[in-house]
Amino acid sequence: MSADLVAQSPKAAIGQHLLADLYGIAPALLRDAPALAAVLRNAAEAAGAHLLASHFHSFGTDDGVTGVVLLAESHISIHTWPEFGFAAADIFMCGRSHPARALAVLVAALAPLRQEVSTAARGVRPGC
Amino acid sequence: MSADLVAQSPKAAIGQHLLADLYGIAPALLRDAPALAAVLRNAAEAAGAHLLASHFHSFGTDDGVTGVVLLAESHISIHTWPEFGFAAADIFMCGRSHPARALAVLVAALAPLRQEVSTAARGVRPGC
Numbered sequence: 001m002s003a004d005l006v007a008q009s010p011k012a013a014i015g016q017h018l019l020a021d022l023y024g025i026a027p028a029l030l031r032d033a034p035a036l037a038a039v040l041r042n043a044a045e046a047a048g049a050h051l052l053a054s055h056f057h058s059f060g061t062d063d064g065v066t067g068v069v070l071l072a073e074s075h076i077s078i079h080t081w082p083e084f085g086f087a088a089a090d091i092f093m094c095g096r097s098h099p100a101r102a103l104a105v106l107v108a109a110l111a112p113l114r115q116e117v118s119t120a121a122r123g124v125r126p127g128c
Numbered sequence: 129m130s131a132d133l134v135a136q137s138p139k140a141a142i143g144q145h146l147l148a149d150l151y152g153i154a155p156a157l158l159r160d161a162p163a164l165a166a167v168l169r170n171a172a173e174a175a176g177a178h179l180l181a182s183h184f185h186s187f188g189t190d191d192g193v194t195g196v197v198l199l200a201e202s203h204i205s206i207h208t209w210p211e212f213g214f215a216a217a218d219i220f221m222c223g224r225s226h227p228a229r230a231l232a233v234l235v236a237a238l239a240p241l242r243q244e245v246s247t248a249a250r251g252v253r254p255g256c
Contacts, residue, residue, distance in 0.1 A: 014209060015216060019145060021251050053183045055198055066203070068196050070183055074207050075196060079220070081142060081251070088143060088250045090218070092207070120246065122216045123149050123209070
């Protein structure tokens with residue numbers, strides 16, 4: 001392939017990273033670490049990703065939760081602020097998995113009144 | 129306060145999320161799960177954050193590592209591709225911690241030849 005053609009090729013990212021700010025969620029759900037762990041595991045499965053480990057921490061019965069599922073394809077995390085009805089999630093996946101499907105599961109389960117989602121391409125493969 | 133003044137007030141974010149794409153790292157370091165775990169713990173400490181849990185997974189002696197430190201202030205994660213000399217890190221912190229100090233520790237320890245860092249403000253406090 002000529003240098004010109006290489007230069008014109010679209011860059012191939014190593015992974016996609018979705019940042020989702022989710023507002024207007026029922027506070028009780030944002031305090032429920034086991035429920036949130038199940039949501040993130042379901043999200044990973046829907047994306048076609050493979051679970052390596054998970055850890056969810058509750059800050060107290062009236063407080064939020066911070067948790068992560070570590071994946072062969074990277075991770076999904078969630079951090080919640082029930083006092084604001086707010087959750088910050090991120091979905092980072094490489095390979096053949098489908099982060100948008102994971103996001104759809106999160107949104108269906110948490111039912112936010114409003115969401116702001118951005119996507120970042122992470123890493124450029126050498127030669128691309 | 130008038131509506132005009134409210135509209136002019138800077139929005140207060142709940143957290144800051146740094147995404148760091150780090151290129152040109154020594155591949156041996158990108159395969160070393162215990163070393164990377166120590167780097168992320170040091171980064172969290174430098175930021176003034178408090179460790180809740182950590183998990184690091186090696187995909188094999190010739191392969192990369194995926195890992196996370198879960199913090200009272202959110203998380204730091206790293207995913208590595210030694211075949212590309214590449215690491216994707218993210219640092220998400222709320223409260224009074226200092227994510228830029230964590231990034232400085234990561235960069236000093238990994239010594240990438242090139243870095244691309246972006247910062248996202250995560251969440252807007254109600255009333256701001």
